[in-house]
Amino acid sequence: MVEDQIQQLQAAALARIEEARDRDALEQVRVDVLGRKGSLAQFDLGKLPSEERKIAGKALNAAKQVLASAFETKDQTFAAEALNSRLKQEWLDLTLPAPGPRPGSLHPVTIIQNEIEDLFTSLGFAVLDGPEVETEYHNFDALNIPPEHPARDMQDTFWLSNGHLLRTHTSPVQVRGMERLGPPLRMIAPGRVFRNEEVDASHEHTFYQLEGMMVDRKVSVAHLIYFMKTLLSAIFHREAVVRLRPGYFPFVEPGFELDIGCLICAGVGCPVCKQSGWVELLPCGLVHPNVLRMSGIDPDEWGGFAFGLGLTRLAMMRYGIDDIRLFASGDLRFLRQF
Amino acid sequence: MRFSYNWIRELVPGLDAEPAELMRLITMKTAECEGLERVGADTVIEVDNKSLTHRPDLWGHYGMAREAAAIMHGKLRDPVKLDLLPKGKAPVEIAIEDFALCPRYSALVFENVTVRPSPMWLQDRLKSIGLNAINNIVDVTNYVMSELAQPMHAFDAAKLHGPTIFVRGARAGEQIVALNEESYNLSPANLVIADAEAPIALAGVIGGLHSAIGSDTKRIVLESANFQAASVRKTSVALKLRTDASMRFEKSQDPLSTVRGLARAVELLAEVSPGIRLVGGLADSHGELKTPAPIELSVDWLKAKLGRELDAREVRSILESLEFGVRESAPGRFLVTVPSWRATKDISIKDDLLEEVGRMVGYESITPQAPLIESVVPPEDASRKYLRRVRNMATAQGFTEVYNYSFVTEEMARAFHMNLEEHVGVANPIASGQTLLRASLLPAILKNILDNSRHLGTFRLFEIGREIHARDGALPEEVPHFAAAMYAREGDGRESLFELKRLAECLMDGCQLRPATARAFEHPERAAIIAWRSEEIGRLFELHPSLVSKGRASILDLDLGRMEKLDQRERRYEAIRRFPVSSFDITVEAPLRALAGDIEQKLAGAAGSDLVEIKFLGEYVRGERKSVSYRLSVGAWDRTLTSEEVGVIHDRVMAAVPD
Numbered sequence: 001m002v003e004d005q006i007q008q009l010q011a012a013a014l015a016r017i018e019e020a021r022d023r024d025a026l027e028q029v030r031v032d033v034l035g036r037k038g039s040l041a042q043f044d045l046g047k048l049p050s051e052e053r054k055i056a057g058k059a060l061n062a063a064k065q066v067l068a069s070a071f072e073t074k075d076q077t078f079a080a081e082a083l084n085s086r087l088k089q090e091w092l093d094l095t096l097p098a099p100g101p102r103p104g105s106l107h108p109v110t111i112i113q114n115e116i117e118d119l120f121t122s123l124g125f126a127v128l129d130g131p132e133v134e135t136e137y138h139n140f141d142a143l144n145i146p147p148e149h150p151a152r153d154m155q156d157t158f159w160l161s162n163g164h165l166l167r168t169h170t171s172p173v174q175v176r177g178m179e180r181l182g183p184p185l186r187m188i189a190p191g192r193v194f195r196n197e198e199v200d201a202s203h204e205h206t207f208y209q210l211e212g213m214m215v216d217r218k219v220s221v222a223h224l225i226y227f228m229k230t231l232l233s234a235i236f237h238r239e240a241v242v243r244l245r246p247g248y249f250p251f252v253e254p255g256f257e258l259d260i261g262c263l264i265c266a267g268v269g270c271p272v273c274k275q276s277g278w279v280e281l282l283p284c285g286l287v288h289p290n291v292l293r294m295s296g297i298d299p300d301e302w303g304g305f306a307f308g309l310g311l312t313r314l315a316m317m318r319y320g321i322d323d324i325r326l327f328a329s330g331d332l333r334f335l336r337q338f
Numbered sequence: 339m340r341f342s343y344n345w346i347r348e349l350v351p352g353l354d355a356e357p358a359e360l361m362r363l364i365t366m367k368t369a370e371c372e373g374l375e376r377v378g379a380d381t382v383i384e385v386d387n388k389s390l391t392h393r394p395d396l397w398g399h400y401g402m403a404r405e406a407a408a409i410m411h412g413k414l415r416d417p418v419k420l421d422l423l424p425k426g427k428a429p430v431e432i433a434i435e436d437f438a439l440c441p442r443y444s445a446l447v448f449e450n451v452t453v454r455p456s457p458m459w460l461q462d463r464l465k466s467i468g469l470n471a472i473n474n475i476v477d478v479t480n481y482v483m484s485e486l487a488q489p490m491h492a493f494d495a496a497k498l499h500g501p502t503i504f505v506r507g508a509r510a511g512e513q514i515v516a517l518n519e520e521s522y523n524l525s526p527a528n529l530v531i532a533d534a535e536a537p538i539a540l541a542g543v544i545g546g547l548h549s550a551i552g553s554d555t556k557r558i559v560l561e562s563a564n565f566q567a568a569s570v571r572k573t574s575v576a577l578k579l580r581t582d583a584s585m586r587f588e589k590s591q592d593p594l595s596t597v598r599g600l601a602r603a604v605e606l607l608a609e610v611s612p613g614i615r616l617v618g619g620l621a622d623s624h625g626e627l628k629t630p631a632p633i634e635l636s637v638d639w640l641k642a643k644l645g646r647e648l649d650a651r652e653v654r655s656i657l658e659s660l661e662f663g664v665r666e667s668a669p670g671r672f673l674v675t676v677p678s679w680r681a682t683k684d685i686s687i688k689d690d691l692l693e694e695v696g697r698m699v700g701y702e703s704i705t706p707q708a709p710l711i712e713s714v715v716p717p718e719d720a721s722r723k724y725l726r727r728v729r730n731m732a733t734a735q736g737f738t739e740v741y742n743y744s745f746v747t748e749e750m751a752r753a754f755h756m757n758l759e760e761h762v763g764v765a766n767p768i769a770s771g772q773t774l775l776r777a778s779l780l781p782a783i784l785k786n787i788l789d790n791s792r793h794l795g796t797f798r799l800f801e802i803g804r805e806i807h808a809r810d811g812a813l814p815e816e817v818p819h820f821a822a823a824m825y826a827r828e829g830d831g832r833e834s835l836f837e838l839k840r841l842a843e844c845l846m847d848g849c850q851l852r853p854a855t856a857r858a859f860e861h862p863e864r865a866a867i868i869a870w871r872s873e874e875i876g877r878l879f880e881l882h883p884s885l886v887s888k889g890r891a892s893i894l895d896l897d898l899g900r901m902e903k904l905d906q907r908e909r910r911y912e913a914i915r916r917f918p919v920s921s922f923d924i925t926v927e928a929p930l931r932a933l934a935g936d937i938e939q940k941l942a943g944a945a946g947s948d949l950v951e952i953k954f955l956g957e958y959v960r961g962e963r964k965s966v967s968y969r970l971s972v973g974a975w976d977r978t979l980t981s982e983e984v985g986v987i988h989d990r991v992m993a994a995v996p997d
Binding site: 100101102103104105106107109110114117121124125126127128129131132133134135147148150151153157158159160161162164166181184186187192194196197198199205206214216218219220221222223225226229243244245246247248250253254255256257286288289303327328329330331332333335336 | 365366367368369370388389390391392393567568571572588589642643644645646687689690692693696697701702704705706707708709711712713714715716717719721722726729732733734735736737738739740741742743744762763764765766767768769772775782785786789790793794797798799800804806808813814816837
């Protein structure tokens with residue numbers, strides 16, 4: 001019976017498929033059985049009577065399908081094994097260090113400066129820049145500090161061979177800002193400033209300030225306090241308590257020293273605030289009418305406030321840095337911490 | 339300035355605030371107190387001199403007592419009895435050359451003087467505020483100065499020549515030996531007190547040694563004068579001589595207080611030098627003593643400036659407690675007269691009165707208030723944005739930011755072959771290393787490299803700072819620069835140079851390097867100029883091994899000003915290619931020192947307009963020859979190139995390959 005022969009052939013082929021060790025062996029079986037000259041091809045159904053031919057044809061097709069599916073299954077098994085064995089070989093020790101550089105750090109003063117710039121920009125303040133070498137006029141005279149004014153002693157000055165000076169504060173940028181932009185005006189000016197002083201853990205001849213100014217038709221001390229509280233709360237990420245007391249700076253009238261409630265002891269008293277509960281933080285005041293006038297602004301029409309923030313000082317407070325000399329040390333063991 | 343608590347209490351009888359409380363109130367309303375010190379039975383309040391710069395009156399206890407009385411609503415007792423001043427003809431003549439420099443000179447003459455140590459109460463009081471007790475006469479002058487802020491000086495009359503005291507500019511070549519036993523060469527800019535023969539004191543600064551009070555002094559001329567602040571300050575600065583007198587005069591003292599000082603001295607001298615007698619009347623010479631015009635002050639204006647409600651009666655009471663004259667010219671409007679001791683410089687406009695009212699009502703009474711202002715977008719600062727981008731790029735590539743000083747030494751500048759003429763010099767450096775302003779960031783970067791190489795085997799750092807270049811007759815040019823450095827203790831230095839080159843390319847897409855003639859501090863075979871968009875931007879080089887003894891360091895130095903200008907361009911979208919590109923590889927044989935950049939350029943040029951990309955694949959060196967491989971991708975915008983077309987391009991590129 002042809003059907004029986006087909007059955008036997010199928011059984012034998014299935015056994016060989018089962019036995020195949022690898023893809024090549026499997027392929028050999030496929031060629032032997034299903035190939036053009038394979039064992040299944042030898043059945044010449046044409047010679048059979050039509051009735052038998054029908055039955056045998058069915059059986060033959062069924063066998064072909066069974067075998068094809070067996071080949072497929074076996075082939076997938078081999079593929080999966082091959083993949084598994086490749087993956088096994090690709091074992092990686094991910095506890096090894098990753099190559100390539102790590103991001104470097106910005107200087108702590110840059111970090112603080114960026115934050116404050118962003119804060120003030122969001123409040124509508126322009127960020128202005130000015131030269132580090134200044135004229136005597138912009139650094140002193142235009143800020144209501146004429147020659148022989150004792151306030152010049154408050155800022156030990158580096159004088160230069162060309163008669164100019166290294167700016168002792170960022171306040172000259174106020175003057176340049178007023179001259180350039182005119183009122184109304186909201187501006188800050190961060191930058192490097194210089195004082196001709198001996199250097200120790202808490203004094204530097206080079207440090208960083210941020211000057212701020214607002215000129216508008218109606219500007220009051222209440223507005224100044226509002227801006228300072230908003231600023232300091234944002235910088236220190238908590239509600240800042242501030243107080244104003246009289247302070248003398250020739251370019252403001254009235255002038256204030258602004259103290260912030262000590263962040264270390266919350267105002268109870270500790271060594272940082274010398275038991276007072278307050279830390280002196282920034283000088284500020286209403287812009288002196290002479291200063292407005294000198295920059296071509298009519299003080300009867302316009303008023304303003306100004307303040308100066310010590311960026312170096314803020315960075316020291318923020319990060320608990322106890323030696324100001326570290327900022328210009330170029331020591332990467334310090335700078336990489338930020 | 340040290341203030342005796344007991345002294346203030348004598349001047350404000352009934353003052354009941356404890357020293358600590360008084361100190362707190364003074365800090366909040368008048369001037370910054372730095373601390374308390376217990377001295378015997380007294381307590382001294384230390385006040386920061388800087389916060390007294392504008393207040394000539396606070397350089398004496400009476401001024402501070404006035405503040406205390408105003409703050410505590412106490413009553414102020416004036417220690418001066420003006421009726422003690424003698425009437426009659428003065429025994430000395432005063433000749434003032436220029437009333438602008440010496441607005442007033444008053445003097446008394448005493449005889450039958452006994453010079454001896456002061457009584458203990460006087461010595462103790464002076465010591466508590468930091469003054470040395472010298473003798474009864476000098477101590478009285480110091481006491482009056484510390485009380486009334488009026489410096490005084492006593493001359494031994496027997497040592498003076500002639501009956502006239504001159505106040506004049508020093509003559510060229512004149513000298514004086516001062517009380518500190520130093521000799522000073524004087525110039526006409528120095529105002530002096532002189533007798534008929536020579537200077538006897540530096541006006542407002544210090545007395546002369548020759549006419550100083552000695553144990554045998556019997557007759558004295560007591561000077562109580564007023565000098566122009568600027569003149570005293572100039573002399574004091576020029577001679578580097580700061581005294582208790584000069585510190586007071588440079589704050590612009592009140593000309594009206596000269597005679598008050600004398601009257602007070604008359605009373606005290608009688609006590610400390612029994613038997614002392616006045617000779618004749620008061621000598622007093624002065625120019626016009628101006629009374630300042632009253633200041634108009636509106637309560638509404640005060641309210642608007644403080645941002646707080648105010649009562650007109652409150653304003654009046656505050657001003658009157660500080661001895662301002664107040665007259666109501668209309669409801670809510672005052673005409674305010676400034677007392678003489680505040681009128682010299684301190685107070686001249688209504689804004690000054692705003693401070694008086696503000697500090698006395700207390701700034702803590704002001705509620706913070708957001709202003710109503712137009713909401714506007716602030717003008718953009720493109721440079722600052724650019725610098726931030728550069729900083730962020732550098733840190734992303736592993737570089738850490740350093741800040742260096744703006745100073746360099748001549749030696750450092752020379753080591754980097756800088757032209758010293760290009761530098762701005764510092765006229766008054768106080769430390770070594772501050773003689774010049776930096777015209778290059780490199781000297782400090784080298785120092786950073788050397789310092790850090792002692793602790794770290796490899797590192798990357800950068801600085802953004804300003805080069806300062808001298809310019810004739812103008813402010814110097816400040817050029818922002820970017821300097822980055824890489825150091826490796828081991829290795830051949832290639833990685834550092836190519837990492838820095840990569841950083842340059844991250845900052846300037848398409849920048850090109852070409853070999854440069856090395857400067858003396860550069861490795862002679864490893865220096866290049868960096869150009870971008872046909873402009874020279876900076877350099878990349880390895881430091882000469884003579885500068886870095888261990889390991890190797892490379893530096894990238896870029897002109898940020900130029901970079902920023904070239905960086906400003908509008909970005910526009912370009913369509914993405916729709917047709918596939920074809921690639922082929924080319925290997926070029928060349929002498930070892932043929933520049934890969936040149937080869938690449940040649941290949942790219944030969945490929946022509948259909949070139950999409952040329953990519954370096956690798957380099958293989960054999961002795962003095964090398965082969966360099968590139969993969970060229972070509973394609974067209976409007977179709978797929980046929981293999982024949984690609985072949986034509988390939989042949990063209992091959993033909994361009996140098997032999």
